[in-house]
Amino acid sequence: MTPNAAMPLNSLDVFFLGPEIVLTVWGFLVLLVDLGLAHRLSAAARRRTVGGLALVGVLLALVTALVVWLVPLSVRSGSETMESWFARDTIAYFFESDPTLFFGTIAGDIQTGSFNILYVLLLGLVLYLSMAWDFTSEWGEYLALMFWATVGMMLLTAAEELVTLFLTLETMTICLYLSTALEKNRRRSAEGGLKYFVYGSVSSALFLFGLSLLYGLTGTTQLEAIRKLLLPTGSQGLSGNVAGATAVLLMMVGFGFKIAAVPFHQWAPDAYEGAPAPVTAWIATGSKLASFVALMKVFLHALAPWSNSGTSVLGPGWIGVIAIISAVTMTYGNFAALAQRNLKRMLAYSSIAHAGYILVGVAAASVSTRGPRAAGAVLYYLVVYAFANVGAFAVAAWLVRDKKTDDIDDLNGLGYQEPVLATCILILMLSLIGIPPLAGFFAKLYVFMEALDQRNADQPVTLLWLVALGLFNSVVSAFYYVRVLKAMFFQPPGTRRLASASGPIAAPIWVGTFIIVVFGIAPDWLMGTMQAAAVPMLTTPVEVAHTQAPAGPSAVSKPAPAPSIQYTAEQLRAVQSSMSGSRGTMPTPKKAGGRGGPPAGQAKRAPAPSGPPAPGKSKAATP
Amino acid sequence: MGNDIPLTWFLYFAAAAFAIGLAGVLLRRNAIAVLMAIEIMLNAANINLVAFWRYGPERPESGPMSGVILAIFVLTVAAAEVAVGIGLILLCYRRWHAADVDRYDSMAG
Numbered sequence: 001m002t003p004n005a006a007m008p009l010n011s012l013d014v015f016f017l018g019p020e021i022v023l024t025v026w027g028f029l030v031l032l033v034d035l036g037l038a039h040r041l042s043a044a045a046r047r048r049t050v051g052g053l054a055l056v057g058v059l060l061a062l063v064t065a066l067v068v069w070l071v072p073l074s075v076r077s078g079s080e081t082m083e084s085w086f087a088r089d090t091i092a093y094f095f096e097s098d099p100t101l102f103f104g105t106i107a108g109d110i111q112t113g114s115f116n117i118l119y120v121l122l123l124g125l126v127l128y129l130s131m132a133w134d135f136t137s138e139w140g141e142y143l144a145l146m147f148w149a150t151v152g153m154m155l156l157t158a159a160e161e162l163v164t165l166f167l168t169l170e171t172m173t174i175c176l177y178l179s180t181a182l183e184k185n186r187r188r189s190a191e192g193g194l195k196y197f198v199y200g201s202v203s204s205a206l207f208l209f210g211l212s213l214l215y216g217l218t219g220t221t222q223l224e225a226i227r228k229l230l231l232p233t234g235s236q237g238l239s240g241n242v243a244g245a246t247a248v249l250l251m252m253v254g255f256g257f258k259i260a261a262v263p264f265h266q267w268a269p270d271a272y273e274g275a276p277a278p279v280t281a282w283i284a285t286g287s288k289l290a291s292f293v294a295l296m297k298v299f300l301h302a303l304a305p306w307s308n309s310g311t312s313v314l315g316p317g318w319i320g321v322i323a324i325i326s327a328v329t330m331t332y333g334n335f336a337a338l339a340q341r342n343l344k345r346m347l348a349y350s351s352i353a354h355a356g357y358i359l360v361g362v363a364a365a366s367v368s369t370r371g372p373r374a375a376g377a378v379l380y381y382l383v384v385y386a387f388a389n390v391g392a393f394a395v396a397a398w399l400v401r402d403k404k405t406d407d408i409d410d411l412n413g414l415g416y417q418e419p420v421l422a423t424c425i426l427i428l429m430l431s432l433i434g435i436p437p438l439a440g441f442f443a444k445l446y447v448f449m450e451a452l453d454q455r456n457a458d459q460p461v462t463l464l465w466l467v468a469l470g471l472f473n474s475v476v477s478a479f480y481y482v483r484v485l486k487a488m489f490f491q492p493p494g495t496r497r498l499a500s501a502s503g504p505i506a507a508p509i510w511v512g513t514f515i516i517v518v519f520g521i522a523p524d525w526l527m528g529t530m531q532a533a534a535v536p537m538l539t540t541p542v543e544v545a546h547t548q549a550p551a552g553p554s555a556v557s558k559p560a561p562a563p564s565i566q567y568t569a570e571q572l573r574a575v576q577s578s579m580s581g582s583r584g585t586m587p588t589p590k591k592a593g594g595r596g597g598p599p600a601g602q603a604k605r606a607p608a609p610s611g612p613p614a615p616g617k618s619k620a621a622t623p
Numbered sequence: 624m625g626n627d628i629p630l631t632w633f634l635y636f637a638a639a640a641f642a643i644g645l646a647g648v649l650l651r652r653n654a655i656a657v658l659m660a661i662e663i664m665l666n667a668a669n670i671n672l673v674a675f676w677r678y679g680p681e682r683p684e685s686g687p688m689s690g691v692i693l694a695i696f697v698l699t700v701a702a703a704e705v706a707v708g709i710g711l712i713l714l715c716y717r718r719w720h721a722a723d724v725d726r727y728d729s730m731a732g
Contacts (some may be wrong), residue, residue: 163693170700174707181711190714191727197711198657198724201704202648205664208697209641212668215690216634216675270730345730 013101016108019065019116020151026057027147034140043137051131054143058124065120069113104222105161111533112158115293118383119157122286123150125390125508130278132504133401136182145182146282149175153290162211162221162302165294166204169258172290173200176283180275192274196283199257199267207254213247223302230305248306248318251298252325258291259355260348262329272348277397277406280344281508284351284393285386292358292382293537296375300365301538307366322363327469330356334476343406344396346480347389350432353477354385357447360466364451365534367463372538374453376531377446383526384431384439384519391428391512398505402498408484413493421501422488424513429481431516434474438520444474446527633674641667654712654722658705665701669694 014021034050041049101108127146136142152172159165177200181193215221218229253264260268272280299307299318307319333353340346361378368374399406415422431440448470451463501509519526640663647660676690712722719726 163696167696167700170703174703177707177711181714184714187718188729190711190718191729194654194711194715194724194727197704197708198648198654198661201661201708202645202664204700204704205641205644205661205668208665208668209671212637212671212675215672215693216679219675219679221689221693273730 013108015071016068016101016113017106018068019061019120020154022057022061022064023120023147023151023154026054026060027144027151030054030057030147031140031144034138034143038140043134043139046137046139047131047134050139050143051127054127054147055124055131057147058120058127062117062120062124065113065116069110069117072113073110104224105159105164106155107158107160107536109536111536114529114533115157116154118386119150119154119286119289122386122390123147123282125511126278126282126286128504129281129390129394129397129508130276130504132397132502135276135278135400136184138182138184142179142182145175145179146279149179149282150286153286156290157293159294159297160223162215162223162226162298165298166208166211169207169291169294170204172287173204173258176279176287179279180271180283182279183274183276186274188270188274189276190274192271195267195274196271199264203254203257203264206250206257210247210250210252210254213243213250217243217247223297226302227304230303244306248303249321252318252321255291255295255298256325259288259295259358260352261325261355261359262332262352265329265333265352268352269345269348272351273342273345273406277344277393277400280347280396281390281393284347284389288351288355289382289386292362292378296362296365296378296534297537299362300372300375304366319363319366322359322366323463323466326356326359326363327466328356329353329359330470330473334473334480337477337480340480341407341409343399343408343411343484344393346408346484347392347396350477350480351389353473354381354432356473357444357470358382358385360451360463360470361447363466364447364453364463365538368450368453370450370453372535373531374450375534375538376527377443377450379530379534380523380527381443381447383530384443384516387512387515388428388431388440389512391424391509391516392432394505394508394512395425398498398501401505403496408487409491410494410496410498411484411487412491413488414498415489417493417497418501421506421509424509425488426485427513427516428509429484431520433478433481437517439516439518439523439526440520442520442523442527444470446523627678630674630678633670633678637667637670637674640664640670652723652725654715654724657724658708658712661708662701662705665697665704669697672697 030050030053033053034046037046037049123146127143130142130146149172152168152170152175155168156165156172159168177193177197180196181190183189211221214226218226220226220229255261256264257267271283275283299322303318307317330353333349333351333356337346337349337353340349358378358381361375361381365372365374365378395411396406399410403410414425427438431438434441434444448467451467644660644663644667647663648657651657651660672690672694676688679690715727716722
C-alpha cells in the first residue's frame with residue numbers, strides 16, 4: 001500500500017492558501033496589464049496605473065488573509081452565522097483535520113495565518129513606498145517579482161518539511177535577486193544583484209548538501225519525523241556524529257547567508273546598497289523574517305535534540321556554533337557600521353548586527369526553561385525590527401528620489417525642514433538602538449531575558465557572556481544611529497534640499513513609528529501573541545508519519561505533544577516508551593495552540609505549559 | 624543489494640564533487656565558471672539524495688520515491704537559478720564588458 005493512498009488530499013486545504021493564491025494570480029495580472037500598456041504609456045504613467053492595480057491586489061490579499069485567519073477562528077468558537085454559511089462537512093473539517101496541509105508539508109494553523117497578514121501589511125508598505133519615484137521602467141516585472149517573493153516568504157514561514165522549505169526559500173530569493181538588479185540605469189544595481197545571486201545560490205547549494213545528509217541520516221524530510229528520530233540520541237547531542245555535525249554545519253552556513261550573519265554576510269552591504277530602496281527594505285525585513293522563522297523551525301524543532309549536550313555551550317551540539325556566530329555577527333556588524341557614510345550601507349551593517357542579537361534569542365530558546373514560548377521573544381524582535389526598518393529604508397528612498405545619492409550627510413538640516421517626520425525618524429533610530437520606552441528596547445530586553453532564563457538546575461548552559469556582549473554592542477550601535485540624528489538636527493541644511501515627502505515616503509515612516517511607539521508602550525499584547533505563535537511553529541503540528549501506517553488505529557496522534565523543547569529526563573523516557581510500546585493508549589493528543597487551540601490573542605492568558613501535557617481538547621468541541 | 628556498489632562510494636564521489644564545486648566558486652574569476660561550479664555543487668547534493676534513497680533506511684511514511692522526487696525538484700530549482708544567473712551575468716557584462724567577477728567592484732567598504 002503506498003503511503004499517500006492512505007491519506008487523500010482534502011480539497012479544502014486550498015482554502016488556507018488563499019493569500020498566496022491571490023498574490024500569485026495578481027502577479028501575473030500585473031505583468032500582463034503592464035505588458036499591454038508598455039508601448040502606450042511612459043514609465044511614470046505606468047507606475048501610477050500598474051502600481052495602483054498592485055496596491056488593489058495587496059488589499060485583496062489582505063482581505064483574503066483576514067478571511068483565512070478569521071473563518072476558522074469563528075467556526076471554532078461556535079458562531080451560528082458560520083454554521084449557516086458552510087456545509088456540515090466543511091465545518092467538521094475546520095474542527096477535525098490536523099493543522100498541516102498537503103500531506104503535512106505546510107502548516108495551516110491560525111498563527112501562520114497571522115504571519116500572512118503581517119507579510120501582506122509589510123508588502124503593502126513596501127509597494128506603496130516604491131510608488132514614490134521611477135527607479136525602474138519595468139513596473140510589471142518589478143511588482144510581479146515582489147508579489148512572488150512574498151508568496152515564497154509566506155510558504156517558507158508555513159513550511160513543515162525540508163523539501164518545501166528549500167523550494168520556498170528559492171522562490172523567495174530568486175525573485176529578490178532579480179528585483180535587486182531591476183534599477184537598470186545604475187551600475188551598482190546590476191552588481192548588487194549579481195553578488196546577491198552568487199552568494200545566495202552558493203548558500204542554497206550548501207544548505208541543500210546539508211539537507212541531503214540529514215535526509216540520509218533520517219530517511220525523511222518531515223521536520224517532526226526528523227525530530228522524533230533524533231530524540232533517542234538524548235543528551236549526547238552530536239558527540240561522535242560526524243555526518244550529523246556536517247549536516248548541521250552546512251545548513252547553518254546556508255541559513256547564515258540568508259540572514260546575513262558574519263562570516264557569511266559579504267553580499268549584504270553590496271546588495272542593500274545596490275538594490276532600489278524598496279527592494280532593500282523587502283530584503284531586510286520580509287526575507288529576514290521568513291528566513292529566521294525557517295531557521296528556527298529547522299534548528300529549534302527538527303534538530304532540537306542536537307542542540308547541546310546539557311553541560312556547556314561549547315559542548316557537542318549546534319548551540320555553541322550559533323552562540324559564536326551571534327557574538328561575531330553583532331560585534332562585526334556594529335563596528336563596521338561605524339565606518340559607513342552611506343545610509344543604506346549603514347543600515348545593512350546595522351541589520352547584520354540585529355541578526356546577531358536575534359541569534360542570541362535563537363540560542364536562548366533552545367535552552368530556555370520555557371521551551372518554544374521562548375522563541376516568541378525572537379518573533380517579537382523580528383516584527384518590531386521589520387517595521388522600524390521599513391521606515392528607515394523609506395528615508396533612504398527619500399534621499400535617492402531627491403538627491404540621487406543616499407549618504408548620511410544628505411540628511412543635513414532635515415530637522416528644520418520637516419520637523420514632524422524628522423522626529424519620527426528620530427524615534428525609529430532610538431528604537432533601533434534600544435532606548436527604553438520604545439519597542440526596540442523591549443525586543444532586546446525579552447531576547448536577553450530569555451537568554452538568562454535558566455533557572456532549571458539540570459540546564460547549566462549559560463549565555464551570560466553573550467548577553468553582556470549584546471549589551472556592549474547596543475552601546476556601540478548608538479554611535480552610528482546618532483550620526484543620522486546629528487545630521488538631521490545639528491547640521492545646517494546643504495544647498496540641495498529635499499523636496500517634501502509625499503505620501504508614499506511618509507507612510508512607511510508614520511506606520512513604522514506608530515508600531516514602534518504602540519508596542520513600546522504596550523508590549524504585552526504583541527509579546528503574548530508571538531509567544532502563542534511560536535508554540536505551534538516549533539512543536540509538532542501533527543502526527544505526520546505514523547497515522548499513515550495502515551495497521552495502527554488512526555486515532556493515535558503524536559505520542560507526547562510536550563510543549564517544551566528541552567525534555568527533562570522524565571519526559572524523554574515517557575516519549576520513548578510511548579514511541580516504542582504503548583501506541584494507541586493515549587486518546588488523540590492534539591497540540592494546544594494549533595488549529596484546535598485557542599486564538600492567538602487569548603493564548604497568552606492560558607497557563608504556561610509545563611510538564612507532561614494533558615491530552616488535547618479540541619475534539620470535544622466538535623458539534 | 625549484494626553486488627551493488629557500496630553507498631560510501633557514492634558519498635565520497637558526491638563529497639568530492641561538492642568540494643570541487645566549492646573550490647570552483649572560490650577560485651574561478653569568470654562569472655560563467657562560477658555559475659557552473661554552483662551547478663556542480665547542486666548536482667553533488669542530488670547524487671547524495673538519490674544514493675540515500677536507494678540505500679537508506681526504508682521509511683514508507685515519507686513516500687515511495689522521496690529522494691528521487693527531491694532530486695527532481697532540485698533540478699528544477701537549478702534550472703531556474705541558471706536562467707536568472709545568466710540574465711544577471713549578461714546585465715553585468717553589458718555594463719563592464721567583462722565577465723570577470725573581480726571587476727565588479729564599484730561598491731566597497
